[in-house]
Amino acid sequence: MAAARSQPEDDPDPSNSSTIRDSGTPSVLELEDILESSRVPLNHVDEVWPNLYIGDLVIAHDRKQLRRLGITHVLNAAHSKWGSKGDAIFYGRKIKYFGITADDCPEFDLSSYFYTAAELIHQTLRNPDAKLLVHCILGLSRSASLLLAYLMIYHERSLLQAVHRMVLFRPISPNCGFLEQLRNLDIELNEKKKQPQGWPVDCQMISPTDTVSHALLSEPTGKALSTASELVNREEQDINSRSNIGSMEGSSHRRRSRSGLQSGTEDDYEPPPMSELQKCLWTRASSSHVDQVWPNLHLGDAWTARDKLMLQHLGITHVLNAADGKFNINTGATYYKDMNIQYYGIEAFDATDFNMSPFFYPAAKFIRAGLNTVGKVFVHCAMGISRAATLVLAFLMICEKMTLVEAIKTVSAHRNISPNYGFLGQLRELDRALIRERRR
Known part of the structure; x- marks a missing residue:
């Protein structure tokens, strides 16, 4: 060296x-x-x-x-x-x-x-x-x-x-x-x-405020940033004090009240600017090849997607591949033909100019169908950080009625994610559209 x-x-x-x-x-x-x-x-x-x-x-x-x-x-x-x-x-x-x-x-x-x-x-x-x-x-x-x-x-x-x-x-x-x-x-x-x-x-120099992005970055005592381990410990204490992972479903109205937004009502919520959303993605938890980020919903990488024994161990019944295709993670339905797994592939590329938004609702529908059958869904791309994470966030927003900020907090409590700048902008537009729908 x-x-x-x-x-x-x-x-x-x-x-x-x-x-x-x-x-x-x-x-x-x-x-x-x-x-x-x-x-x-x-x-x-x-x-x-x-x-x-x-x-x-x-x-x-x-x-x-x-x-x-x-x-x-x-x-x-x-x-x-x-x-x-x-x-x-x-x-x-x-x-x-x-x-x-x-x-x-x-x-x-x-x-x-x-x-x-x-x-x-x-x-x-x-x-x-x-x-x-x-x-x-x-x-x-x-x-x-x-x-x-x-x-x-x-x-x-x-x-x-x-x-x-x-x-x-x-x-x-x-x-x-x-x-x-x-x-x-x-x-x-x-x-x-x-x-x-x-x-x-x-x-003045950025200091802790009531905004959600700074709440994720800052200690209430005034320290500008927390170590990853401190963030994880605080998140675990917060989760344990409220409920276990099995009680997360059906509680979106409670999540909204503790989202950390300056406004306490949904009527006042507006999607944060991109710079604030990027701050929300500061590292909070250690990631494995696969992590459960929502009851029976797993997010992971290509290594897990190709490990049939691991999928069987986890009890996976549905696989959503956000990096399908010849030049991506080319598993396909035939790869799982000897397993009782339903497969759905999306040929997406992790590029800021790729339009992922047309797949938000089809992917959410596939995930919801898998969970409704008491199955276990595995969503992956190459690393389980950008493409797959984007689709999981969209699912939580569409089907669980979370805001984008709430969805990021939910997933980040269990896995590090980093949707690229283009995907984050598309999720922000989805957030805006869903809020408009709910206000009608």
């Missing part, structure tokens, strides 16, 4: 360099030119700020090397993404773990995590003995964008200064969408600096 490059304490501040032009927020093209000019080698991990490291999956999965570095906290900007296996269980008690299920695509709104992630980094580094690793798959785009935002928010660096600082120690390459979001943050922060009396209340 390439050695980590350390950040020297007497490193000159790039903001003092005469070569840095800071007359305004640079364009995306100008930023890309600066990023491409970096000549430092790419290591598995680099220290870019005292006790703050950025790295890739190799270092994130190397627990022995993390111990050598003295890492005490890990922030994974690619939680549950392909190849990323880290979670609170993987790291144990000696390392606190936080996860963000971010996609490395220009359409993904990473800006909704800028302030909360920056606050997490800031609070962690206040302890002089703490060392934090921020990583994604390659340590180039998602994690780098969060670190740039941290330097801008907490160290008053302009975007240009933050970029110059980072490329001294590591080549980074945020995608064009993230760069544009960082530009917007730079403009916002510059406007705040011009205000003579400091930042107004509505521009």
Whole structure:
């Protein structure tokens, strides 16, 4: 493994360099030119700020090397993404773990995590003995964008200064969408600096409020974020105090009253903006190949779909494959012909421009039919995170009369999910349509 490059304490501040032009927020093209000019080698991990490291999956999965570095906290900007296996269980008690299920695509709104992630980094580094690793798959785009935002928010660096600082120690390459979001943050922060009396209340650092997204992210005592294990423990206590999983059906009116929305009535409910919905998807529970997310309804991956013994053990009677087809998980009805299983396949692709909404009602109907026969339904795609999760959320909204926020909370209590940005938008439109229907 390439050695980590350390950040020297007497490193000159790039903001003092005469070569840095800071007359305004640079364009995306100008930023890309600066990023491409970096000549430092790419290591598995680099220290870019005292006790703050950025790295890739190799270092994130190397627990022995993390111990050598003295890492005490890990922030994974690619939680549950392909190849990323880290979670609170993987790291144990000696390392606190936080996860963000971010996609490395220009359409993904990473800006909704800028302030909360920056606050997490800031609070962690206040302890002089703490060392934090921020990583994604390659340590180039998602994690780098969060670190740039941290330097801008907490160290008053302009975007240009933050970029110059980072490329001294590591080549980074945020995608064009993230760069544009960082530009917007730079403009916002510059406007705040011009205000003579400091930042107004509505521009202060994000803190816990009564909104559902912050309720999922925050401790009531005022901590900005909770570890995955703390979130799981709190969710388990909450569930146990109300009911067991078998009593969840037929109680949508009770769920609505504790959904965490600012309004206590359905008449006042409006689907949250996309940025708020993405915050709801911060990691909350550890996922297995398959998890029961609703009575007799299981959500999982292709590994379980191909494991007939596991399906028999679970008593599965219906399989819904959200990744059917020659170029996907090509099982089909014939694969289960020696089993008493009803099969329904949807040839969907996990792409933001794929229209999943035409399958919402047919999939919900199939799931409802399976559950009505006292059967057990297994819904899967490749990883059980995006396509399959989207259809399960739609089922809960259509058949169990949940709002999208309630459906996300219900499923996330048992499994990490991350519908892509396009699917999340389609679910939001379904949420809006169902609310209109119920108000008639």
